[in-house]
Amino acid sequence: MRKRMIIPAVSAALLLLANPASAAAPTPGDPGIGDPYYPTYGNGGYTVSHYDLRLKYQPSTDELQGTATLLTTATQDLSRFNLDFALDVSEVLVNGHPAKFSATGEQELEITPATPLAKGSNATVVVRYSGVPSKVSRYGFTAWLRTPDGGVAAGEPESAWWWFPSNDHPSDKATFDVSVLVPEGTQAISNGVLTSSSSQLGWTRYNWRENKPQATYLATLAIGRFDVTTQTSSGGLPVINAYSRDLGDNDGSARASVERTGELADWLSGIFGPYPFSALGGYVPNVNTHFALETQTRVFYSPAQFAGGANPSVVVHELAHQWYGDSVSLKRWSDIWLNEGFARYAQWLWSEHEGEGTAQELADYLYATHPADDPFWTVKPGDPGPANQFHPAVYDRGAAAIQALRNAVGDDRFFQILRAWPAEHRYGNATVADFQALAERISGKKLGDLFQTWLYTAAKPAASTAALAKPAAAAKGSVKEPRSWKQIEATNDIHGQDRN
Template sequence: MHMRTRVGLGAVATGIATTLFTATAIAAPEPGAPGAGDPYYPFAGNGGYDVSHYDIRLTYQPATDQLAGTTTIRAKTTQSLSSFDLDFGLHVNSVLVNNIPAQFHPHPDENGELVVTPAKPLNPNQTITVVVNYADTPSKVVIDGYTAWKKTPDGALAVDEPQNSQWWFPANDHPTDKATYDISVEVPDNVSALSNGTLVRKTKQRAGWTRWNWRSTQPQATYLATLEVGAFEVDQSITPDGKPFVTAYDPATGESLEAAKSSVERTPEIDEFLGTKFGPYPFEAQGGVVSTGLSFALEAQTRPVYGAAFFRSGSNTSVVAHENAHQWFGDAVSLGRWSDIWLNEGFASYAEYLWSEHEGEGTPAELAQYIYDLYPADDPFWQVLPGDPGAAKQFDDAVYDRGALTLQALRSTVGDEAFFKILQTWVAEHKGGAARIEDFIALSERVSGKPLQDLFRTWLFTAGKPAAGPNGASTFAAAVRPVPKSYPQIQRTHELLAAADGH
């Protein structure tokens, strides 16, 4: 039986204070999750904190592939933490958390995962500074059966997707945790060190070595942070609208070098055109790097990286349009999960169609119809779901091509005015963050005022060839030329992308 008793006012106040204290008491410290919850890559990213800035200061010796230095991470905790993980595979010498030495060890169940235990637990909403000192030979570090670090005859490339940071800086390696960057790399005088953003300064502190200092001021996903070291020909200029424009070319590109320059040097022109479709260019710098050390291209933020083979048959502005479209779709607005890869690749592929029309080499309607007609109904191409292709098919041709057809089907359904308003609103509302496919569908319905669930279900999430083409008319094919002039270039782009170990 509960007996009711009368208490004095002071006791009531004390009880209230005790209750309030109990309600606001800090939860018992727990380890941060070893992953961000992505179904495709369960150990990608980490729980318990959000990173605001990476300061990466390295020295790299190409002759021995020795990388050494320190990464300082500025972050804020999102829970009470007894320990937290960093995605990293190199040998670590020491870790400091708020200037106090911390314990650290590899995750027992996951290669490429570092567990850090601070000297004392961390409170929620606490700003922390984590300093990791390390040294290793990145090309010898294997994580999940491969290495994303690419050793070249005169340097190396830290360029890959969906992961590459684990081979050169510790991170919360998932696109949903974006940060700003300072990247400073000292290399021998005979090579250059390229990265993202603006080249703030080049300095010499000792004979034979030069330090390259880069700064990215806009939120950037970890896989978009890149490092290219080599004997590049580096060109610096200013875009017509006043942005730093830095390009770099591998001399080993050989006979294709001028074709590469004829393509990449047009980046400001291409970005200006894309801006008329997608909204203002979202970053502080532009550029591009061409290397013989890659067989694919990657949309590194502000400075895409291209395999030299893209230009072996002549200039290729199609791939430049593709990778720079990612500056809006993939970089400014990142995917919420890797299953949302259509938000990156379908949109960048459709940008190739838009650029083709601008160049007078085939309209988006013509190119989309050609792709639709190219694959018969029984082709395996139609069995891959662009909206959820699975990790093994994440970079399948269907994600790119059927993904672009989805956008043409949307355009045919809602009309040009609503279509481009959808694209521009998407970037404006989510710039600097991440979003999901369902968010795009909801936005499309809101802007167009039309029910679109069936359209997206058919094109993104249903196996088999859609009965109606991307232009909404089965007779459309008869009105277009059989092979648009620009298609061979677009096809070459996909062949190279598909050849890159599935990337």
């Protein structure tokens, strides 16, 4: 039998004196998560574990209606909290009760629940909304790409605001269910596995699930008329690819590249370790942009990536991100080298594998091509600043830094490091400092000078420090261009450039 404890009145009074009756009052969560590059992105006071998005989209008018259900946990006693969102909201419920809400700033949805949320408590947040995403501009651009037969959400560092409310920062990852109702004959493509689809009364509903943690900017949605292909990788994973039916002359080269996804992921698994997700694939919509983006499990490719012919190198780049950027995500946007430097280096390894130029030859050519007074060297890959977050130096100098690391520690330790990073930080977040610590632990070497020189110094490294080009080969044009160079450089993966 459970016994009730009776506290004498005197003892109770003493307890009240020792512990004031009123704890600190609940306070609002911060309207930003604290990222130094994007102070208003993300939010404080809570985390999200799951997004359930139930959407209806009309391609002819670009009208989107949605109900988003977020499973959250308060990280403080919370009187009010924000979501990042840009469409029109009609209703918000918190734990089933109507909540007050208002739009503030460029993308803030400020929510005041009927009852404050206690630290550590779970809350279900439901947001009903609608809008025409292509007509919504924030900070002078839109991440929603209109197509002749629908629309696409893909962009970095932000794209979620145009189709679902979120805590929009990579440090708060969650699982996703995305259910989309579209006119029959139109497809809806998203991340993960297609769990079901059904049609009635002239509409078709597609249900997608990503069951591993995913950053909000890696969530994607593409609606239109696609030719969808399905395969099974050698590891038994579903490979789902989709191509707009109006790609014109780029259709063949796009398919000749993206249909190799399973093969290239298997090759990368030999370098980085087991593929971290339950599905593979990519899609090529009819858009006028030029970039590709590592949207988790279902990579976005602009048709322009294939305008010069088949381009397996860009597929390698975006698939490498599934380990470096998606499974292991940056903790703050200044850590972007952890994404782009390693994805670029994967292209160099592919070139080496194909006999079109070794990683060393590519690094030497890069070093020789940019003279000491080239502004290229003023960008610091380890902290490039928001204006240079997707600068070519983050990719190319970032990859050369990795080759310098390889030279410093030797191949055996180097490839141990490449596999250990996604194994030790799987589905989490990490920083450049974390990577340096891991590299030093595995190699047994102090690497501070190397990281400082290559990632944090706004100057061309000395040849002796770089362990790359010899001094006699440092002049522009004195090092032979590897055959793969132009294709790698044509892989325009600078995600921020197409803002309109």
